[in-house]
Amino acid sequence: MSIRIDSPRTLVLALAAAGVIGAAGAGAYTSANAVGSPNTNAVAAAVAPGTPLVTMPDFSTVTSRNGPAVVNISVTGTTKTAFEGGGVPGMDPGDPMYEFFRRFQGPQGPQEGRGGLRAPQREVPVRGQGSGFIVSADGIILTNAHVVKDASEVSVKLTDRREFRAKVLGSDAKTDIAVLKIEAKNLPTLAMGSTKDLKPGEWVLAIGSPFGFENTVTAGVVSAKGRSLPDDSYVPFIQTDVAINPGNSGGPLLNSRGEVVGINSQIYSRSGGYQGVSFAIPIDVAIQVKDQIVATGKASHARLGVAVQEVNQAFAEAFKLDKPEGALVSNVEKGGPADRAGLRSGDVIRQVDGQPIVSSGDLPAVIGQQKPGSKVAIEVWRQGAREQLTATLADASEKVVADAKSDTAAGQGKLGLALRPLQPQERRGSGLDGGLLIEDANGVSAQAGVQPGDVLLAINGTPAKSVEQVREIVAKSPASVALLIQRDGERIFVPVRLG
Numbered sequence: 001m002s003i004r005i006d007s008p009r010t011l012v013l014a015l016a017a018a019g020v021i022g023a024a025g026a027g028a029y030t031s032a033n034a035v036g037s038p039n040t041n042a043v044a045a046a047v048a049p050g051t052p053l054v055t056m057p058d059f060s061t062v063t064s065r066n067g068p069a070v071v072n073i074s075v076t077g078t079t080k081t082a083f084e085g086g087g088v089p090g091m092d093p094g095d096p097m098y099e100f101f102r103r104f105q106g107p108q109g110p111q112e113g114r115g116g117l118r119a120p121q122r123e124v125p126v127r128g129q130g131s132g133f134i135v136s137a138d139g140i141i142l143t144n145a146h147v148v149k150d151a152s153e154v155s156v157k158l159t160d161r162r163e164f165r166a167k168v169l170g171s172d173a174k175t176d177i178a179v180l181k182i183e184a185k186n187l188p189t190l191a192m193g194s195t196k197d198l199k200p201g202e203w204v205l206a207i208g209s210p211f212g213f214e215n216t217v218t219a220g221v222v223s224a225k226g227r228s229l230p231d232d233s234y235v236p237f238i239q240t241d242v243a244i245n246p247g248n249s250g251g252p253l254l255n256s257r258g259e260v261v262g263i264n265s266q267i268y269s270r271s272g273g274y275q276g277v278s279f280a281i282p283i284d285v286a287i288q289v290k291d292q293i294v295a296t297g298k299a300s301h302a303r304l305g306v307a308v309q310e311v312n313q314a315f316a317e318a319f320k321l322d323k324p325e326g327a328l329v330s331n332v333e334k335g336g337p338a339d340r341a342g343l344r345s346g347d348v349i350r351q352v353d354g355q356p357i358v359s360s361g362d363l364p365a366v367i368g369q370q371k372p373g374s375k376v377a378i379e380v381w382r383q384g385a386r387e388q389l390t391a392t393l394a395d396a397s398e399k400v401v402a403d404a405k406s407d408t409a410a411g412q413g414k415l416g417l418a419l420r421p422l423q424p425q426e427r428r429g430s431g432l433d434g435g436l437l438i439e440d441a442n443g444v445s446a447q448a449g450v451q452p453g454d455v456l457l458a459i460n461g462t463p464a465k466s467v468e469q470v471r472e473i474v475a476k477s478p479a480s481v482a483l484l485i486q487r488d489g490e491r492i493f494v495p496v497r498l499g
Contacts, residue, residue, distance in 0.1 A: 057203050057256035063217050066258050068159045069188040070251060072209045073130045073143055073166070073180075075151035078123040131208035131251030132156070132180065133260065134189050139164075139182040140294065142286060143250030144265055145171035148178050156182050159215055170293035174234045174301055174368060174396070176265050176281060177289040178250075190252060193259030195238065195282035200224055206242045206264055206278075208251025218243040220278075227279060228361020229266070234301055234368025237279040238262045244278040253280040262286075285369060302370040302393035305336025307491075308360045311348060314495030318460050318482035319348060320384045326350045327360040329380075330484065331491045341378065341391035345484055345491065346461030350386070351379040367393065383461060414498060415474060415481070416443030419456060419467050430455060432486065436464050448496045450485065457491065458484035474498070 130147030134140070141156060148154055154166040164182035171178035198204075199222065206218045220242035227237040238253065244264050253262035262280030269275050292299040308327040309315075316324040326348040332338050343349075349357050352366045353376050370376060372395035380387050418440035422432065435457050441450040456464050459473050460482050474481060483494045 057205075059205055059217065059219055062205055062254060062256065062258045063207065066190055066252070066254060067207055067215050067217075069134045069190045070159070070207045070215060071132045071134065071141060072157040072212075072214045073132050073141075073147055073250060074155045074157070075128045075130070075148055075153070077126045077150045077152045126150075129209060129212050129247045130249045131247065131264070133207075133250075133252045134187050135192070135290070137185065137187050137189055139184045139187060140169075140290075141166065141180040141182065142263060142290060143178050143180060144263065144281075145173050145176045145178040147250045148180070154180060156180065157214070158187075170297045170299070172289050172293065172299035175285055175289050175299065176233065176235070177263070177286050177293075177299070179290050179293045190254075191259045192283055192287060193255055193257070193261045195225065195261055195284050198222055198225060198238065198255065198261050203256045204240055204242060204261065205254045205256075206240075206244060206248060206251060207254070208244075208248035208264060210243075210245035210247045212247055216248075218248075223277070225282075226358075226362065226365075228359055228365060229279065234365055235265075235281050235285055236362065236365040237265070238282055240278050240280060241276050242278050243274050245274050288369065300372055301368040301396040302372050302374060303337065303396040303398070304363070304367045304391060304393060305333035305338045306343060306349075306363075307331035308349070308363055309493050310360045312495060314480040314497055315348075315482050315493065317480040318477060318495065319346075319381060321348065321381060325356070325358045326381065327357050327363040328482075328493055330493050337391045337394050341389045343378070343380065343389060343391070344382070344461075346382070346458055346482075346493075348381040349378060350381055352376050368396065372396070414443075415470075415483075415496060416445045417441055417450065417456070419470065421466070422455065430486070430489075432457075434463060434465060435486070436467065436470070438485070444496050444498060445483075448483075448494050450483065450494055450496070451487065454485040454487045456483060457486055 128147070128151075130143060132141045132143035132147075135142055148168050148171060151168070154168060155163055156166045157163045162184075164184060166180040166182050169179040169181050202222045204220060204222055208216060210216050220240050223239040223241055225236070225238055227239045229235075229237060238261070240253065242253065242264075244267050248264050251264050252260045253264055255261050260283050262283055263286050264278065264280050266279040267274055268277035268279075289299045307330050309330050311319075311321065311324045311326045311328050313324050315321075315328055329338070329343055329345055329347045329349065332343050332345060349363060351357060352363070355362075355366050357363050357366065367376070370393055372393055375390055375392050378389045378391055380389060417438055419436040420439060422430070422435050422437050426437065427433065432455060435455040438450060438452055438454045438456055440452050441454075456470070458464055459470055460477060461484075462473060464470055477498065480495055480497050483496055484491060485494055
């Protein structure tokens with residue numbers, strides 16, 4: 001939807017698609033039976049009077065009732081890989097026989113081709129595994145888009161050991177949802193729940209095929225809802241601590257009532273394996289995408305046409321916000337939906353159709369789930385006051401021609417900046433109508449990342465027109481200022497603390 005998020009977050013997201021069989025450590029735990037246990041009185045004494053006793057959900061009932069509707073998905077395909085001269089295709093260089101075969105296969109150095117030397121390429125078979133679940137008795141199955149990406153053949157195996165060739169009806173990379181169809185009838189299905197009713201701390205259950213071990217059950221709790229990840233997706237993820245590993249992707253996340261509340265999709269990992277933080281796609285999003293794919297073969301998403309940044313404490317102080325929440329607009333696409341609605345650089349988007357925008361990542365998720373052509377009410381914070389705007393959203397699939405023109409500028413004073421107006425030839429060269437050239441940056445501005453050669457476009461959302469004007473604004477901002485600068489054709493807000 002033409003939204004760029006500038007954020008320092010560096011989560012490593014591991015897509016859990018292809019499973020590799022490996023050794024895993026064994027562990028054990030014991031649990032005392034509450035009835036007749038010698039520790040029952042001690043446990044009861046430790047609970048404050050009047051505190052309701054919380055019982056664990058019956059995972060066995062949920063599993064036996066819903067397990068038959070969870071499927072194992074196997075995919076095959078090919079990919080082209082290059083190998084250097086003297087290499088042996090299909091062999092690991094660490095193999096003891098690698099050198100033997102390399103010497104006797106003949107010369108296979110880089111080959112001449114258009115554009116210069118290139119390594120020879122050869123198609124290598126690729127296999128992967130994932131999970132999915134049946135949503136209609138006639139064979140409609142939901143899974144992740146990354147599970148079936150580039151697959152030439154998809155097979156689905158049921159818990160009764162029957163196997164079917166599956167047709168991919170469609171997939172949507174922006175939400176990581178794919179819809180499959182197998183030719184079968186009277187299949188078991190799962191009941192759909194609602195993410196709106198899900199609460200942090202609530203028990204949830206995952207069923208899938210980690211490392212190819214079919215119908216494996218893991219349990220945990222919901223850690224948070226509405227997580228935005230730095231992957232340019234349109235999904236407000238559910239975060240859990242349910243153990244998710246390669247092969248779990250596409251499997252259902254169930255609540256204690258056995259209703260599907262999400263589709264397991266990603267994990268936070270430094271090693272590629274489970275480390276206690278997993279993410280699932282809300283089932284509400286998945287069903288919306290599924291219905292579009294079944295009806296039209298594809299999913300569509302809306303676009304607002306803005307670039308946004310995170311609002312930190314420094315920005316909140318500079319823009320006189322009560323708390324650091326919202327999406328700070330750093331650029332507005334010329335002629336796009338946001339531009340036509342009257343959005344400007346320096347606006348802070350606080351709500352869309354009544355939904356709070358707490359972090360900048362919330363905006364793509366809210367906008368991307370809308371239909372192209374729909375109208376949304378946008379609440380923005382501008383110049384210390386709330387304003388209401390209405391935008392008609394465009395189609396995210398439409399290609400946008402970027403326009404680098406801008407009509408803003410920004411600051412000097414105790415900022416440590418040496419500023420001067422742009423010369424006519426500099427304006428023409430940069431495509432700017434105004435602004436102040438930063439000839440030197442010292443002190444707090446340099447520490448914040450401002451560099452000589454940047455163009456100061458605005459300060460605290462006010463276009464920078466002169467050095468005197470910048471000084472006046474800085475004098476009225478005792479704590480922080482937000483500088484909108486342009487560098488190498490890109491615009492970005494930089495928070496600068498003054499004290």
